[in-house]
Amino acid sequence: MAKNRDFFEKVNRKLIVSCQALPDEPLHSPFIMSKMALAVVEAGASGIRANSVEDINEIKKVTNLPIIGIIKQEYKDSDVFITPTLNEIELLINEGVDMIALDATGRVRPDGTTISEIFPMIREKYPDQLFMADCSTLDEGIKAEKLGFDAIGTTLAGYTSYTKDVELPNFELIKQFVDTLKVPVIAEGGISTPEELKKVFDTGVHSAVVGSAITRPREITKRFLQAIQD
Template sequence: MNKKNILESLKGGLVVSCQALEHEPLHSSYIMSKMALAAKMGGAAGIRANSYEDIAAIKQEVDLPVIGIVKRDYEDSSVFITATMNEVDEVIRAGAEIVALDATVRLRPNQQTLEHFYHEIRKRYPDVLLMADISTFEEGMKASGLGFDLIATTLSGYTEYTRDIQPPNIQLVESLAEKVHVPVMAEGGYWKREDLQRAILAGAYGCIVGSAITRPMDITRHYVDCLQTEEIKQ
């Protein structure tokens, strides 16, 4: 698919994030590929995946557009989602149609700014679709101005300066959708069907859901917690 068709295929749809980190029980490229297949069979419009191995395995299993990332920690930066060109190279080699990266104001490894990193990517991969994972309205506006193809509210509530915000941040979706001319994807903390519907009505181009679908440990904890309320205990 060309870039226009890839974006159109996500419109109004659900992207399922299929990720399991090394400390999680389902950490396996094979398992994530089958998770992606189950998501496709359930009607997903796309997949979000982490690591070269998982992305490559998922591309062998499903023909949906993949939003690819590589999560890697660096000692000199709190940015860990596709933080350097090494991670961008891995995502593209694995076959992802869209590269997502942290587009917050935080400095990247080696004190690199987002602006410098963005132009470095565009110079090496002029035709790649880039998605900005942001946490604030200002970051979304800046990403739009730089030229990102999509903006996602992924990090709202998860950066040091947005921890007082309880995801999902539907107001952020609405504010950005009113101001930018690129698709805004609702992502981060979506557990309820009605929140997805509210996000679309607020102007979201599409929605991305991960933990509520593909992380059984978190799903179990979600239900266990509801049984631990004072009302139930009484």
């Protein structure tokens, strides 16, 4: 339990930065992600969210900040790709990340189960591991809390077929999470400016994750170009 308290104390009311680059992006490299992580650590970030064992391993060499680990893996006939199966969870367990985030939507997973069916088994097998539920709706957040997740995130709001039309950041949903759930809420998704981050923290969240607006220069450049094209 001490480890659990330590993680939440370290990120309480502070910024977590997502340091990720997909395979089709120029910065896709464990070495580059470690340097990205070092840069945000030097700037004052209090936690890192990272994708893949390779990236996490390199990031751990340059910082001892708490890490939320995920593995993005696409499988045929399933829309679930954030830590979608037990295989990815075991890889992250073996790597020793502080918290593991996984898709906690109601969608069918690659193994044919739903989160309500598979997570009780995960929780029983790894009782001391922290798990974060990546959700897209309040109902999913409520169910995730009942299943025993340690933290709930708004990560997938806007990224499921039934939420794709919502505007991000979804301040209303974030506030609903805070007002309804008892476990720590970690806001994530579409936070693009310091002003938006401040507004997110004003809702009372435990912590917040910013990614693309800080660590994905290709996407940042596109936003600037779009502004002058408009």
